[in-house]
Each structure stands twice: as structure tokens, then as C-alpha cells.
Amino acid sequence: MVRWLPWGVDAFARARAENRPVLLSITTVWCEACQEMYRTSFADPLVAAVINDHFVPVRVDADRRPDISERYTLGAWPTTAFLTADGDVIGGGTFIERARMPSILERVAEAFTKRRAELTAAGAVATPRAPRASPPRIDLAAQIFETFDRVHGGFGHEPKFPLTSPIDLALARHRGDGDEMMAQIVEATLDAMGWGGLYDEVDGGFYRCALRRDWQEPRYEKLLDVNANLLRTYVDALATLRAARYGERAADIVRYVQTWLADPVDGGWSSSQGADRDYYTAAFDARRARAAPPVDHVLYVSANARMISAALRAAEVLDDTALGEFALKSLERLAVACYRPGEGIAHCLDVTPSIRGLLDDQVAMAGALLDAHEATGNIVYEMMAQELAHFAIRVMWDDQGGGFFDRAVVEPGELVGRMRERVKPFAANCEAARVLKRLATAKGDHDFGARAAATLEAVELSAWQQGPLAADYLLALRS
Numbered sequence: 284m285v286r287w288l289p290w291g292v293d294a295f296a297r298a299r300a301e302n303r304p305v306l307l308s309i310t311t312v313w314c315e316a317c318q319e320m321y322r323t324s325f326a327d328p329l330v331a332a333v334i335n336d337h338f339v340p341v342r343v344d345a346d347r348r349p350d351i352s353e354r355y356t357l358g359a360w361p362t363t364a365f366l367t368a369d370g371d372v373i374g375g376g377t378f379i380e381r382a383r384m385p386s387i388l389e390r391v392a393e394a395f396t397k398r399r400a401e402l403t404a405a406g407a408v409a410t411p412r413a414p415r416a417s418p419p420r421i422d423l424a425a426q427i428f429e430t431f432d433r434v435h436g437g438f439g440h441e442p443k444f445p446l447t448s449p450i451d452l453a454l455a456r457h458r459g460d461g462d463e464m465m466a467q468i469v470e471a472t473l474d475a476m477g478w479g480g481l482y483d484e485v486d487g488g489f490y491r492c493a494l495r496r497d498w499q500e501p502r503y504e505k506l507l508d509v510n511a512n513l514l515r516t517y518v519d520a521l522a523t524l525r526a527a528r529y530g531e532r533a534a535d536i537v538r539y540v541q542t543w544l545a546d547p548v549d550g551g552w553s554s555s556q557g558a559d560r561d562y563y564t565a566a567f568d569a570r571r572a573r574a575a576p577p578v579d580h581v582l583y584v585s586a587n588a589r590m591i592s593a594a595l596r597a598a599e600v601l602d603d604t605a606l607g608e609f610a611l612k613s614l615e616r617l618a619v620a621c622y623r624p625g626e627g628i629a630h631c632l633d634v635t636p637s638i639r640g641l642l643d644d645q646v647a648m649a650g651a652l653l654d655a656h657e658a659t660g661n662i663v664y665e666m667m668a669q670e671l672a673h674f675a676i677r678v679m680w681d682d683q684g685g686g687f688f689d690r691a692v693v694e695p696g697e698l699v700g701r702m703r704e705r706v707k708p709f710a711a712n713c714e715a716a717r718v719l720k721r722l723a724t725a726k727g728d729h730d731f732g733a734r735a736a737a738t739l740e741a742v743e744l745s746a747w748q749q750g751p752l753a754a755d756y757l758l759a760l761r762s
Contacts, residue, residue, distance in 0.1 A: 370700015
């Protein structure tokens with residue numbers, strides 16, 4: 284078997300001492316292809332022997348370490364990357380079949396042995412930054428809605444993901460301007476997703492994405508954050524468009540997450556349920572005779588925070604008191620277990636240690652706390668949201684360019700390769716700007732308002748490269 288090591292300077296020091304390349308495998312618990320690669324390619328004794336003899340193998344869970352995944356994932360999971368001892372990428376890809384793996388490993392090992400200095404130098408060359416330029420002379424909203432699929436609904440082509448921010452933007456424009464075309468875009472998309480191949484009619488809940496443009500051939504894993512975002516959007520569509528079917532679909536999402544992912548005793552939701560094509564394509568009676576796909580019981584803060592916000596909104600619109608109470612219980616559990624004064628909120632709640640200081644966690648949790656304050660009037664929630672915002676500003680703010688880096692300074696034991704880079708994530712900065720605006724309004728704090736404006740200015744140019752997800756930027760501007 285492959286003798287996997289965790290990410291850290293020790294693994295890379297060993298690679299340097301033994302003159303070996305690093306084989307970095309980035310996976311997730313719920314990814315069907317990831318699990319298949321470990322059952323086949325990495326389980327092959329020949330493959331394992333080559334890896335153990337000629338590489339330093341490092342394995343990373345992308346859910347537990349999104350900061351590493353952000354910097355090293357090569358397009359999709361699983362990622363199989365080959366690195367130098369300095370952490371620079373010299374090659375790689377995604378899924379590698381067992382039959383191809385031995386020859387690929389041998390070629391990489393041989394090339395590294397013969398051309399180590401050349402490969403190391405090539406990997407160390409920094410990718411040049413694109414020069415700053417003025418935004419294109421085109422309306423950003425028009426650019427977003429040009430990606431709308433007029434035939435099948437949704438945005439973009441295949442694979443088709445249930446992107447909610449452009450739907451939310453269309454809802455906002457319909458509410459604000461009475462634009463009926465925006466309402467048609469919302470209805471076409473929500474109907475196609477909610478009554479097509481992306482939705483599980485038996486257990487409820489949405490799959491992660493569909494391989495085909497018409498929402499067929501879904502990838503069967505179910506993720507908490509996907510269902511949280513869709514719950515919020517279906518509830519908002521119900522409130523805006525007064526279409527009862529969206530309330531019914533929202534209630535079905537609640538049924539799924541409360542049945543399969545919720546911890547009914549202590550609160551909180553598990554992060555995902557794995558993919559199993561045979562299970563999900565079975566009829567009702569046949570499905571009940573099979574073992575259900577496994578659930579990853581780790582409670583990730585950002586996904587839970589978004590579900591808390593969605594559940595509070597759903598409780599209000601659907602008049603579901605029990606759901607609102609469960610959302611608050613979940614919020615309290617995570618706040619007590621994961622928050623440390625002066626250190627922000629941890630990334631997850633599990634039996635193993637969790638990293639701290641990720642921007643997405645601070646922002647999502649602050650948003651959930653503000654939603655809880657609006658729902659209850661409890662000032663403590665607002666005060667804690669303010670504290671998380673201050674923490675993010677203190678340790679992640681970019682003093683030169685404005686906006687937030689994705690995490691606090693990396694621990695010395697992890698300071699390898701691309702982990703030295705400070706990344707400014709687009710979506711998390713847009714969400715941070717919305718939270719800061721809410722705090723500025725609630726607290727009358729000019730600094731929060733000024734930082735919200737500076738954050739949006741910092742990501743303005745990158746919005747033009749985000750496709751339909753540029754909607755996050757326009758939603759933050761409108762908030």
C-alpha cells in the first residue's frame with residue numbers, strides 16, 4: 284500500500300534529502316472518481332511499490348484543506364500532481380487509470396532523475412501576473428446573462444452546475460426593476476433544476492452537478508453547501524414570484540438535509556453524502572433494500588453557516604418554527620466549539636485538529652450570526668459577527684491592494700511552495716463586502732463601510748473573468 288504522508292515541511296524535506304519528486308494526491312470523501320482511484324490505481328501493488336520507492340507521496344483532503352486545494356488542484360478532483368522538493372508543480376492531471384499509472388510514474392521518476400535541476404528551475408519560475416487593465420466596455424450584467432441557457436435553463440454549458448448567484452441577481456433585478464425577462468430566467472432555471480435529473484425525487488436534495496447541458500447524467504454526490512444555496516434561492520423565489528411549487532421544492536430540500544445530514548441531538552449538519560449510481564437510479568422499493576451511500580459526518584463551518592442562514596430564511600417564509608430553532612441550535616454548537624477569542628472560527632468540528640483562520644469560514648459565520656440577530660434580536664449574535672469581521676481585517680486584510688487574502692499567514696510547518704502565495708478569492712471577498720456593509724449599517728461604523736468599498740474595488744477587475752459567477756460582485760454592489 285502507498286505510505287501516504289500529510290502535507291508539511293517534513294515531507295518536502297524528505298523529498299529533498301532523498302532526491303525524489305513529491306506525488307501530491309488531492310481528493311474529497313464524496314468524490315466517486317477519487318474513491319475509484321484509491322480502490323484501483325493506488326491499490327495496485329506494482330503502483331504502490333513504484334510510488335514508495337521513487338516518490339514522496341502526500342495526500343490532501345480538499346474539504347479539510349481548501350487552502351492547499353485552491354493552490355494545487357489541476358482543474359478537478361482527484362488531482363494527481365508531481366512537485367519538486369520546493370513545492371513547485373512539474374506536471375500532473377486528474378484521474379489516472381490503473382493501466383496507465385505505472386508507465387506515467389516511471390516516466391516522471393526517470394525524467395526527474397535525469398533532468399532534476401532543469402525541472403526544479405522550470406517549476407520555480409513564477410507565473411507572470413496579468414497587467415491591470417480597464418474593464419471591458421460592456422455591461423457586466425449583460426455579460427452574465429449572455430451565459431443563460433435559453434433551451435435548458437441554467438448558466439453555461441456542460442457540465443452544468445446549479446449556480447445560484449446569477450439566479451439571485453435575476454431575482455433582485457426583478458424585485459427592484461420589475462424586469463419580467465429576469466423572472467423568466469429564474470423560472471426556467473429553477474424548473475429545469477428542480478424537476479429534472481439534478482433533483483432526487485425519492486430522498487430529496489440536489490446532486491452536485493450534471494454532465495449534460497439538459498441536466499441529465501448527474502454526478503450523484505450531494506453536498507451540504509450546494510443544498511444550502513439552493514434552499515435559500517428557492518425560498519427567495521417563492522417570496523418574490525409567489526409560485527407555490529418553489530415552496531414545495533424548498534420543503535423537500537429541508538426534508539433531505541434534516542433526514543440525512545442533520546444531527547438531531549446536538550445540531551449541525553454533516554458535510555456530504557457520497558455518490559452511488561446504483562442506489563440513486565433504483566426505484567423507491569429497490570432503493571430501500573440497498574445500503575444508502577455513506578455520509579461524511581464532519582461539520583464544516585462555512586457550509587453549516589450557509590445552511591443556518593438558509594434555514595432561518597426558510598423558517599420565516601415557510602412558517603417552520605422547528606427549523607428555525609434547529610438552525611439556532613446549530614449556530615450555538617459551532618460557536619461554542621469552534622470559536623476562540625482573538626483567533627476567529629475554526630474550519631470544522633471533528634475529532635481531529637482543525638485549521639483556523641480561513642476567510643470563507645469567518646465571512647460565512649458572520650453572515651449567519653447577522654441573520655440570527657435579525658431573526659431573534661439577540662445582540663450577542665451581532666457582537667460576535669463584529670468580532671469575526673475585526674479578526675479577518677486584522678489577519679487577512681491586504682494593506683496594499685485592499686480586500687482579503689484567503690487565510691491568515693501560513694504556519695511555518697506548512698510554508699512550502701505555493702502555500703507561500705497569498706491568494707485573494709473572488710467569491711469570498713464579495714461575500715465579505717456584503718457582511719461589512721451590513722455591519723456598517725447596523726453599527727454605524729464608517730470603517731466597515733470603507734473596507735467594504737475597498738474590497739469591491741479590489742476584485743472589480745477580476746469580476747470580468749468570472750463568467751456567470753460575476754453575479755457575486757453585482758449582488759455585493761446592490762446590497
